[in-house]
Amino acid sequence: MAEIALETRYPKLDTDLKELATDVVRRAMAGGATAAEAVVREGDEFSTVVRLGQVETLKESGSKAIGVRVFFGKRAASTYSSDFSRAGIDRMLNSALELAKITSEDPYGGIPEPSQLGSLAGDLDLYYEDVYSLAGAERIDYARRAEKAALDLDPRIKNSDGGSFDAATGHKVLANSHGFVGEYRRSYCSVAAVPIAQSDDGAMQRDYWFSVARSLGRLEPAEQVGKIAAQRTLRRLGARKVKTARVPIVFDPMVANSILEHIFEGVNGDSVYRGASFLAGKLGQKIAGDNVTVIDDGTMTGGFGTSPFDGEGVPTRRTVVIDNGVLNSYLLNSYTARKLGLQTTANASRGLAGTPGIGPGNFFVQAGTKTPKEIIAGIKEGLYVTEFLGHGVNLVTGDYSRGASGLWISGGELAFPVEEITVAGNLKEMFFNISEIGNDLEFRGAVACPTVRVDGLTVGGE
Amino acid sequence: MDAASFQSQGHLTNVDKARFFFEHYGLTDPDLQRYLAAALSAGGEYADLYFEYLSSTSLMVDESMVKSASQGISAGCGVRVVAGERTGYAYTDDLSPERILHAARTAALIASGPAKTPVVGFQEKPARSLYPVTLPSVDAEITAKVELVTRADKAARAFDPRIKEVRASYADELRNILVVGSDGTFAEDSQPLARVNVSCIAKTDSVSGRGSSGGGGRVALDFFFGEKTPEHFATEAARQAILQLDAREAPAGEMEVVLGPGWPGVLLHEAVGHGLEADFNRKKTSAFTGLIGKRVASEKCTVVDNGTMPWRRGSLNVDDEGQPTQETVLIENGILKNYLSDKLSSRLMGLADTGNGRRESYEHIPMPRMTNTYMLAGQDDPQDIIRSVKHGIYAVNFGGGQVDITNGKFVFSASEAYLIEEGQITAPIKGATLIGNGPDVLTRVSMVGNDLKLDEGVGTCGKDGQAVPVGVGIPTIKVDRLTVGGTGRKDAGSFMQ
Numbered sequence: 001m002a003e004i005a006l007e008t009r010y011p012k013l014d015t016d017l018k019e020l021a022t023d024v025v026r027r028a029m030a031g032g033a034t035a036a037e038a039v040v041r042e043g044d045e046f047s048t049v050v051r052l053g054q055v056e057t058l059k060e061s062g063s064k065a066i067g068v069r070v071f072f073g074k075r076a077a078s079t080y081s082s083d084f085s086r087a088g089i090d091r092m093l094n095s096a097l098e099l100a101k102i103t104s105e106d107p108y109g110g111i112p113e114p115s116q117l118g119s120l121a122g123d124l125d126l127y128y129e130d131v132y133s134l135a136g137a138e139r140i141d142y143a144r145r146a147e148k149a150a151l152d153l154d155p156r157i158k159n160s161d162g163g164s165f166d167a168a169t170g171h172k173v174l175a176n177s178h179g180f181v182g183e184y185r186r187s188y189c190s191v192a193a194v195p196i197a198q199s200d201d202g203a204m205q206r207d208y209w210f211s212v213a214r215s216l217g218r219l220e221p222a223e224q225v226g227k228i229a230a231q232r233t234l235r236r237l238g239a240r241k242v243k244t245a246r247v248p249i250v251f252d253p254m255v256a257n258s259i260l261e262h263i264f265e266g267v268n269g270d271s272v273y274r275g276a277s278f279l280a281g282k283l284g285q286k287i288a289g290d291n292v293t294v295i296d297d298g299t300m301t302g303g304f305g306t307s308p309f310d311g312e313g314v315p316t317r318r319t320v321v322i323d324n325g326v327l328n329s330y331l332l333n334s335y336t337a338r339k340l341g342l343q344t345t346a347n348a349s350r351g352l353a354g355t356p357g358i359g360p361g362n363f364f365v366q367a368g369t370k371t372p373k374e375i376i377a378g379i380k381e382g383l384y385v386t387e388f389l390g391h392g393v394n395l396v397t398g399d400y401s402r403g404a405s406g407l408w409i410s411g412g413e414l415a416f417p418v419e420e421i422t423v424a425g426n427l428k429e430m431f432f433n434i435s436e437i438g439n440d441l442e443f444r445g446a447v448a449c450p451t452v453r454v455d456g457l458t459v460g461g462e
Numbered sequence: 463m464d465a466a467s468f469q470s471q472g473h474l475t476n477v478d479k480a481r482f483f484f485e486h487y488g489l490t491d492p493d494l495q496r497y498l499a500a501a502l503s504a505g506g507e508y509a510d511l512y513f514e515y516l517s518s519t520s521l522m523v524d525e526s527m528v529k530s531a532s533q534g535i536s537a538g539c540g541v542r543v544v545a546g547e548r549t550g551y552a553y554t555d556d557l558s559p560e561r562i563l564h565a566a567r568t569a570a571l572i573a574s575g576p577a578k579t580p581v582v583g584f585q586e587k588p589a590r591s592l593y594p595v596t597l598p599s600v601d602a603e604i605t606a607k608v609e610l611v612t613r614a615d616k617a618a619r620a621f622d623p624r625i626k627e628v629r630a631s632y633a634d635e636l637r638n639i640l641v642v643g644s645d646g647t648f649a650e651d652s653q654p655l656a657r658v659n660v661s662c663i664a665k666t667d668s669v670s671g672r673g674s675s676g677g678g679g680r681v682a683l684d685f686f687f688g689e690k691t692p693e694h695f696a697t698e699a700a701r702q703a704i705l706q707l708d709a710r711e712a713p714a715g716e717m718e719v720v721l722g723p724g725w726p727g728v729l730l731h732e733a734v735g736h737g738l739e740a741d742f743n744r745k746k747t748s749a750f751t752g753l754i755g756k757r758v759a760s761e762k763c764t765v766v767d768n769g770t771m772p773w774r775r776g777s778l779n780v781d782d783e784g785q786p787t788q789e790t791v792l793i794e795n796g797i798l799k800n801y802l803s804d805k806l807s808s809r810l811m812g813l814a815d816t817g818n819g820r821r822e823s824y825e826h827i828p829m830p831r832m833t834n835t836y837m838l839a840g841q842d843d844p845q846d847i848i849r850s851v852k853h854g855i856y857a858v859n860f861g862g863g864q865v866d867i868t869n870g871k872f873v874f875s876a877s878e879a880y881l882i883e884e885g886q887i888t889a890p891i892k893g894a895t896l897i898g899n900g901p902d903v904l905t906r907v908s909m910v911g912n913d914l915k916l917d918e919g920v921g922t923c924g925k926d927g928q929a930v931p932v933g934v935g936i937p938t939i940k941v942d943r944l945t946v947g948g949t950g951r952k953d954a955g956s957f958m959q
Contacts, residue, residue, distance in 0.1 A: 206747065
């Protein structure tokens, strides 16, 4: 569609967002608040999907929003608005000041201490204008090339959910009544393909692959993404069920991420202080094998989970969460830190409304030494999981039961595809049963895990 | 809600137009015509504008304190242009004429060439009034909402001393929408939505359990002071948490599964509902592609999607493309009858538009989505269904589910379930995921109870990153064979192969 000529960017906002955020804080204080915090977000997005060679969707837009949190002593409330007019901002502020009257005094409430606030210095390599540098037609071509590479790989790739190219930039400003004002910009682009393969009996399988980067220059070639997507799809053809069994399980890196997500939920200060985590009260104790070290690092240059400060204006840092199997630190914001008598780990994540939650920086399992192939080679009969379905995890008890598909391991090799099975166990035991960690740590997002082998889980099937 | 009220459809009225956007943003018919003409200026075949003004409130009690209270407003307009199978989309959160025109011209570029489609004069279709609240909860006194969450907290704690943690939340919204299309579509709606949620953790020295419950719908605040009180939800959440303290390991492998009535209808949502959304079938990416007229369920199964149930969370007077919602039979006595369609798929596939075009917000492209999806009641006595099972499980509450629409595999996770041994419900078991194959799971439904129930109004469905409120329902049913994903240890040895 060479004739499509898109405008690449929306014209920039006239309003200075830093000025707006500080003004909102100032006016909240003038309105009687004892502390206040404002966040402004502005972003642009572009996305296109090409399906069977034809453009299916093109989307391009920008949006902005502002949120304010006010304190009257130990009472807090928050409001937000997408309306930046004087009247819109006034209404937002007034309703925050009103709303704070009905909340409870929370002795642990408040914004961080002035001494805790700040922003990492230097260029964190998070923003590249080049994500928007391609002309509209070239963006579409990116998506088309990814899909074509998938369709061309094998005649059994007969259909497609499309190839896609996405780009986005975001600008975030945070200001509070201790005088903190910070801002940062981040960019993002990605290319993906979702091919569908069909076997002779008509059964279909779908899988995907993608590349994501902060700069267009670092995106993997579209052709490579499409080819890997096709290979991942083809290997699922002819999948069958297996008998219920207890066998070693290998998690490919995409699904191994989910183990890290469970660890994250387990060390999330919000679940810890309320006793809703299976890891509550375990600080300093052994919760996993000696081979397991887990790190959260919000400072990594160019990282997908990197920012100069967290959602409360505290500079990000590197935290060793699990040190050779020992639980070394929870992940906290200032509220949960006060609740637990600890220091914030700069993991506050702030939406537009409500109290700040907790989010990871770059959160990963330290790589081991074996290749994935070597890990698989050590297993006589087992399961290599490539996809989970559903969210059957109880973080209070650690009980774990998820739908799965993947490949059966026989004699140290991937033998045949399997599907419609479940994997079950308990997270508390699972972390001790991580018997192998691969050398293939790679960041495709803020959370990353190498290939891992876990023993002692039950595969539910026929 | 009892089964009788399922049949009431709301009466057809020509709703007195709120004219929200005309009053608040000074929009006029000629403005709208001008924006649509700009959207079609590069030769698109169809264009529509979706104006949205959403106000919301949320409150949470945690550790018996009202820890958070928030309110917000978001407004914007999304412009869609369709050319053949192609869709161009742009949106703005600034409702000034310049920005809407800019969005329209951006979306227009999906097509290329001179304008060829005229904008037809607007005509409003008669629509139902399924949620005629006089005072939307979003405008109600905040103190009454605070009362709801504090009462829920108290009731959950009073249920049992082993309840150690309680979080009770209340959330409401009012979504004013205006949809206008170049085909003359003109629809306005004012959509309230409110919900109470309670989650509890029970603890003894050695074990923990969690429970959660919630509900609501497109209702006014008084719903929670009459029909479904905070105590109702709190007691239910606490009961589930306490029950988990005694739960045994769940079995693993294929077995007979009895689903209780109501929320377990999430089975239908995952196993068949998504696979019947027309977009997947138009693209032939669904495991249900080409199965219209074929048997996909036992004769006892009739499944419908019904967006016209008064006050329900999944209901809409008009969908997000301005089309009145309807009741659509998906499966009738086991035979696949219809797909769920939006404007694009109905035009490209030559199907009727079933009024299932929905979107999360003005930032999103509409697509076929479910509303309230349920199975009609059968003849069997629920007690007989339990008695007919030798070894199996009885699952009455679920977390959520997921489906791969291409290979048809779906899961849903039981949060409250029991062993059935020799026709008797025995011990509670830990949460377990159930997994099956959408196109054939319903062929193994051998008994259907006479006790159809809908869920209490907690469902949110995600598709392509867009979340929309939905409802589900089902009578007690027996599935002869379904894989249960327990650990199979201890008391469940007989289920291991």
